[in-house]
Amino acid sequence: MIGLKNKVTIHHVAQKAGVSKSTVSQFLNGRYDYMGEETKKRIAQVIKELNYQPNEIARSLKRKTTSTIGVIVANILHSFSTQVIRSIENFFHEHGISTIICNADDKPEKELHYIQTLLSKQVDGLIVIPMVENAKRYNQLIKKKYPIVFLDRMIEQVPTESILLDNERAAELAINHLIESGYRNISILSPPVKAGITPRIERVNGYKKALEAHTIPVRQELIRHADFAKMQETLEQLFSIETPPDAIFAGNDLTLIEILTYLKRNNLKIGKDVGIVTIDEVDYAPFFKPSLTTLKQPTFDMGRKAAEILLAKIRNEPMKGEKIIRYQAELIVRSSSTPKNYKSNTIV
Amino acid sequence: MIGLKNKVTIHHVAQKAGVSKSTVSQFLNGRYDYMGEETKKRIAQVIKELNYQPNEIARSLKRKTTSTIGVIVANILHSFSTQVIRSIENFFHEHGISTIICNADDKPEKELHYIQTLLSKQVDGLIVIPMVENAKRYNQLIKKKYPIVFLDRMIEQVPTESILLDNERAAELAINHLIESGYRNISILSPPVKAGITPRIERVNGYKKALEAHTIPVRQELIRHADFAKMQETLEQLFSIETPPDAIFAGNDLTLIEILTYLKRNNLKIGKDVGIVTIDEVDYAPFFKPSLTTLKQPTFDMGRKAAEILLAKIRNEPMKGEKIIRYQAELIVRSSSTPKNYKSNTIV
DNA sequence: CTGTTAGCGCCTTCAG
DNA sequence: CTGAAGGCGCTAACAG
DSSP: OOOOTTOOOHHHHHHHHTSOHHHHHHHHTTOOSSOOHHHHHHHHHHHHHHTOOOOHHHHHHHHTOOSEEEEEESOTTSHHHHHHHHHHHHHHHHTTOEEEEEEOTTOHHHHHHHHHHHHHTTOSOEEEOOOGGGHHHHHHHHHTTOOEEEESOOOTTOOSOEEEEOHHHHHHHHHHHHHHTTOOSEEEEESOOOTTOHHHHHHHHHHHHHHHHTTOOOOGGGEEEOOGGGHHHHHHHHTTSSSOOSEEEESSHHHHHHHHHHHHHTTOOBTTTBEEEEESOOTTTTTSSSOOEEEEOOHHHHHHHHHHHHHHHHTTOOOOSOSEEEEOOEEEOOGGGOOTTOSOOOOO | OOOOTTOOOHHHHHHHHTSOHHHHHHHHTTOOSSOOHHHHHHHHHHHHHHTOOOOHHHHHHHHTOOSEEEEEESOTTSHHHHHHHHHHHHHHHHTTOEEEEEEOTTOHHHHHHHHHHHHHTTOSOEEEOOOGGGHHHHHHHHHTTOOEEEESOOOTTOOSOEEEEOHHHHHHHHHHHHHHTTOOSEEEEESOOOTTOHHHHHHHHHHHHHHHHTTOOOOGGGEEEOOGGGHHHHHHHHTTSSSOOSEEEESSHHHHHHHHHHHHHTTOOBTTTBEEEEESOOTTTTTSSSOOEEEEOOHHHHHHHHHHHHHHHHTTOOOOSOSEEEEOOEEEOOGGGOOTTOSOOOOO
């Protein structure tokens, strides 16, 4: 449709420099093993004069490599996604590889669509926060040795490198901390636990394990999942039960927002009426009042690791080690989980 | 390097369907004006069987259009950037166009580098939050009729479509509101005002205008700019002057974080000791304590508008109307700017 | 209605 | 040390 006119190609450069196209090509690719100093200089000169830029598309067609990778996140609204994206983009940029970001919006069809377009664009590999619904497609690709790495979630039926948080351990950390701070009616709230959303499942497991380890009975009514649209309603219910929670473990940053909104609306004091621990370090955690206890995921490392592995796969390096790689969350204790019945009221 | 083996091309499809490549090509491009029903079906069938997917790279080379655009943001850490990106990606996705996101990290060289790679990748157009340093390069492109639209900032010397906030008016709104709430020593704090960063310059202008309109003297010592690394120090100084501020207008979300951190550290009460209004609606504004008065930018609309204009340019549609398009910010009054000396202490 | 032909811009043997 | 030739996968006239 458009296309810059005056597009200068390797042909023009060759002409003006008085050499053949292939010589220029060799120059461009640093293959001046036996090229004359003179020629080299002349070509460099002409390239500058003409402001010539190789057409990557043509190059890609020939080379069968685009120096571009794709990343598909389930939902870009999560801070986890944005952080991990930044880390990935960073890494690949250092390696001269571009990154195309896609947001599947939690919709399997949209995810599939992105897989297709990215492949048709011949991206060299894919990092994805995957949904089980597309397990079949992933397996096809993997069978063809197409480089893919999963992030944040794994799919049982799809045996590919997956970078995950040690979710169970993370939840245990959080719950143990709350128990030790004197909370006993601890609730866990998160978006729906559909099959295949690893973190949510594992976090509930960790939650149960921690309670059991402290011989605190697991009460189903304290384990809640809801779409964001129904979070307020769910919280309403949660606080209407006979023995309402005295602490909540928030499954992620968006859930936390819902909880904080609810608490404020109902004038419940954080860390006093209800203790809070959340997964995902949100930027306002330190100066919120009271400051928020969080489980910080090593998003930077996780993103980087995913990128490193993908690059290795693209380069066809042998994969050593486990396919499932786990990272530990770090508990950052702040005031929202202050010991219950803490004497002082200096909640900062 | 890699490249799926067994790559099935149009050639295979043609063979298996017993037609020629061009027939398949026509089929793919919906040019079946006179194609036999029979043939059509056969081709469709074979495509499915072979799981054939057109190679967009080859297609692009021929068509001279990649169905991909690039967006370069100055700094992706600003919520403005992420929001606007989402809006842009959304729009183009609806139009079957992919988006490559790049983060220039406030570094002109990095921005230039991205311009080059994106162009070499033959993207069909560019949306950018630009830096003056690259004005020359932008002008070269514009001269060649290459589609570019600017967002958030304009560059005087570069006459291209630019989508901006009405920054002056926005700042006036904020300052007027603070004045009407009884604040008199109003400070404005933002990152450095280097040449060419439109919003910061215009916001200071609006700030001054509002004060003058109320015949409140403009005090230079209340107008502060600093790198984030030096924000705390700057705030320190700001509050050490003879008549320290009783209100601060935060230039953006990251600045706000610095301010809130400082206030908490120094145990200053928001909305009581110091009123706060910030530009950029941060997600915690509503449930922060006290809730935060913000100027909400219509990021969704702005991003979409930029995308629409870019698409029009790509399609070579004539540009009508002004090159500079302004959007109004909306003042959302909450508690952080409660009238001074407000009797009740129910600051919510 | 379908096939032939001729590239898009670049890379890569293989001669010279 | 350099050039000619062929082809990556697809499109687009133009013939049949």
